[in-house]
Amino acid sequence: xxxxxxxxxxxxxxxxxxxxxxxxxxxxxxxxxxxxxxxxxxxxxxxxxxxxxxxxxxxxxxxxxxxxxxxxxxxxxxxxxxxxxxxxxxxxxxxxxxxxxxxxxxxxxxxxxxxxxxxxxxxxxxxxxxxxxxxxxxxxxxxxxxxxxxxxxxxxxxxxxxxxxxxxxxxxxxxxxxxxxxxxxxxxxxxxxxxxxxxxxxxxxxxxxxxxxxxxxxxxxxxxxxxxxxxxxxxxxxxxx
Numbered sequence: 001x002x003x004x005x006x007x008x009x010x011x012x013x014x015x016x017x018x019x020x021x022x023x024x025x026x027x028x029x030x031x032x033x034x035x036x037x038x039x040x041x042x043x044x045x046x047x048x049x050x051x052x053x054x055x056x057x058x059x060x061x062x063x064x065x066x067x068x069x070x071x072x073x074x075x076x077x078x079x080x081x082x083x084x085x086x087x088x089x090x091x092x093x094x095x096x097x098x099x100x101x102x103x104x105x106x107x108x109x110x111x112x113x114x115x116x117x118x119x120x121x122x123x124x125x126x127x128x129x130x131x132x133x134x135x136x137x138x139x140x141x142x143x144x145x146x147x148x149x150x151x152x153x154x155x156x157x158x159x160x161x162x163x164x165x166x167x168x169x170x171x172x173x174x175x176x177x178x179x180x181x182x183x184x185x186x187x188x189x190x191x192x193x194x195x196x197x198x199x200x201x202x203x204x205x206x207x208x209x210x211x212x213x214x215x216x217x218x219x220x221x222x223x224x225x226x227x228x229x230x231x232x233x234x235x236x237x238x239x240x241x
Contacts (some may be wrong), residue, residue, distance in 0.1 A: 021203065026108075027151035028141075028161040034203040037229060038239040041066040041206055042164060044140060045074045046099040048211025051221040052081060055210045058225045059090070064238040066090050069140035072097035072125040079132060086134050091240040093136035094159065097124035103147045111149060117155050126157065138162050138241040144171065144207070162241065164207035167199065168192045171207045173220035185220040189227065196234060 032040060043055060043066055055172035059066050068085055070092060075082050086092045096102075102118055111118065122139065125221070129136065139159035141150055151161045164171050169191040175182040177221040183191075210221050228238075 022165075024163070026146055026148050026161075028146065028163045030163050031165045031205060032113070032162075032203040033239070033240075034200075036239075037202055037236050039201055039204050039206055039236050040239055040241065041208065041228075042069065042070045042140065043067070043208055043209055043210050044095050044144075045078075045209075046071040046095065046142070047073070048209075048213065049074070049078055049081065051210040052078075053121040053219050055208075055224060056085070057090070058228065060088070062225070062228045062232075064228060065240045066238075067093065067138075067240045069095040069138075070129075071095045071099050071142070072128040073099065075125070079135055082129075082134070083132055086132065091136065091138070092129065092134050093241065094122060094125040094129065094139045096142040097121045097128070099142045101114075101143055101145065102141060102150050103145060105145065105239045108145075108147050109149075111147070115149065115153055117123070118150060118154065122154060122157055122159065126159075136241075140164075162205065165203075165205045167195045167204075168206070168219070174212050174216070175208045176213050176215035178215070185218045185223050188220050189223055192227065193230065196231075201231075203234060 015219055020033055020035060021029050024030045041064065045068065068090055070082060082092060098121060100121055101112055103112060109143065137158065139154045139161055140163060141161060142161050146161060154161045169183050169188050172181060172183045173188055208221055212219060
């Protein structure tokens with residue numbers, strides 16, 4: 001085998017080992033299994049639940065399993081719904097107990113609560129799930145905002161921290177018209193399709209909120225069916241954690 005072939009073989013082996021997932025600088029997995037044409041549909045829930053019925057109906061119709069990250073408050077208020085999600089084969093994971101903002105928006109390395117308080121918050125969320133016989137291994141932090149210390153605290157509770165993949169505006173579907181960063185569902189879809197036309201979405205974590213403020217009338221989760229149809233036409237399948 002000549003030197004060029006050896007180099008190619010080394011490159012392929014390197015890709016096989018290291019291109020499986022992408023971890024951000026804080027230590028969270030922000031993209032999974034980049035070698036396979038799979039997308040992870042991620043849903044978070046805390047104080048609004050009005051869209052879950054529609055989301056579950058679409059996922060059932062499309063024969064797709066999702067990953068739901070739910071706070072302790074949500075779990076305690078919607079036990080039957082959470083049981084149904086788990087029983088139906090969807091992933092159900094932790095998203096904090098009280099949906100506390102753990103670290104500063106600007107000075108990200110600064111915690112806004114003690115390490116003990118954050119650990120208790122995650123643990124109470126896990127305990128709420130454990131009562132329903134759900135014992136997840138993946139955790140998505142509240143507000144999808146965290147730092148290395150939060151990832152370390154979660155790991156102490158045997159939780160692997162994951163977050164959404166950047167590149168689209170799907171995570172802004174919680175915004176309401178009076179907010180400066182408001183974005184319509186049409187524009188969210190355009191952002192996803194634009195990203196899709198220029199980039200691979202292998203292993204992409206696509207975040208959607210199944211419950212949003214009543215002030216937002218233009219619910220993006222109502223576009224889930226057409227979004228899945230589009231992604232399927234592009235050859236994508238769907239995975240869960």
